[in-house]
Amino acid sequence: MIREAVKKAMMNDNTVPAALLRMHFHDCFVRGCDASVLLNTKGKNKAEKDGPPNISLHAFYVIDNAKKEVEAQCPGVVSCADILAQAARDAVSLSGGPTWYVPKGRKDGRISKATETRQLPAPTFNISQLQQSFSQRGLSMDDLVALSGGHTLGFSHCSSFQNRIHNFNATTDIDPSSHPSFAASLRRICPLHNKVKNAGFRLDSSPTTFDNTYYKLLLQGKSLFSSDQALLTTTRTKSLVSKFARSQEEFNKAFVKSMIKMSSINGGTEIRKDCRFVR
Incomplete structure (x- = not known):
């Protein structure tokens, strides 16, 4: 059903x-x-x-x-x-x-x-902020890399990656870890004072197919979020990104394991009749 x-x-x-x-x-x-x-x-x-x-x-x-x-x-x-x-x-x-x-x-x-x-966890998080957020919920760095692969599906509004393409820091406008032509195309879609409601970009090049393209693009500097790029900043997480980019099967296996783990975090006390309201 x-x-x-x-x-x-x-x-x-x-x-x-x-x-x-x-x-x-x-x-x-x-x-x-x-x-x-x-x-x-x-x-x-x-x-x-x-x-x-x-x-x-x-x-x-x-x-x-x-x-x-x-x-x-x-x-x-x-x-x-x-x-x-x-x-x-x-x-x-x-x-x-x-x-x-x-x-x-x-x-x-x-x-x-x-x-x-x-x-x-925010799209602007660095690796230590991500690690803290996940470990507080009993999730490991391996879970972080696998669950980030969920970014193979969907679309993001400009506001979530604005920090990487405008005023990145005191010396540069664009995050140097971002692929130059990719960053330039994002800047065209999302100008600094963007007035277009719902403007944004797909999370990977096949946003309606669950695959390992996200990891391949990440290794090319074509990820949207700081939190994606952050996965390349430690040896452990970077090697997992490479492994998942090479093998759809390895990614699927890890994703399933981490999803079961995440979805087992306990929460409530009752069964609601209507999902939008407490009786």
């Missing part, structure tokens, strides 16, 4: 897989995988989905549709968090990536605060 809901949405919108994968990641990194990212703002409490890093999240309706189907068949049994974890897996496999068994039993949380989205 969940897979069908994802498949149906993908037929109308090819950005759905990237959206669901990112949604699951953003859910797990705040309060664990408890579907708190799905809750709507209520009264004075601004929910996670309205926090700055989550403003661009979309495709919540896919989870709503899947939940409706599942509730009709087995009411009160399957949490929204379990549905989101499985939808993220289906998003990957339906985009040409691997599939895996998603362990079940997550519970949904009751608390969702926009202020807590500050805990999410």
Whole structure:
């Protein structure tokens, strides 16, 4: 039922897989995988989905549709968090990536605060900030490199990589680790005082296919985020990037292992009937 809901949405919108994968990641990194990212703002409490890093999240309706189907068949049994974890897996496999068994039993949380989205790793992070963010959640540097491969799907707004193509530091405008012609093309799409709403660039050259292109481009200096480039700044992480760039199979294997690990971060206490509201 969940897979069908994802498949149906993908037929109308090819950005759905990237959206669901990112949604699951953003859910797990705040309060664990408890579907708190799905809750709507209520009264004075601004929910996670309205926090700055989550403003661009979309495709919540896919989870709503899947939940409706599942509730009709087995009411009160399957949490929204379990549905989101499985939808993220289906998003990957339906985009040409691997599939895996998603362990079940997550519970949904009751608390969702926009202020807590500050805990999410930012695209401007360096390697030590990334390491700290991941290790606080029981995830290793290997997990960091494998999960960063999720950037094989999707698109980014200019604001997330502006720091690398304008006023990089006191002496240079452009991040010297960025490929010159690639950086020049990004500057054309994203001028300094960009007025075009939703302007941005794809995360890799095949943004709707789950493959290892992200790592190949990263080694060529054609990554978008500082946090991507940061993976080349330690021997361990750089050797993993090279390994995944060489072998789609090795990447798939590592990605599956790290996804299962990340999606097992505990969170909630109940099973919500409606993913957007606490009963």
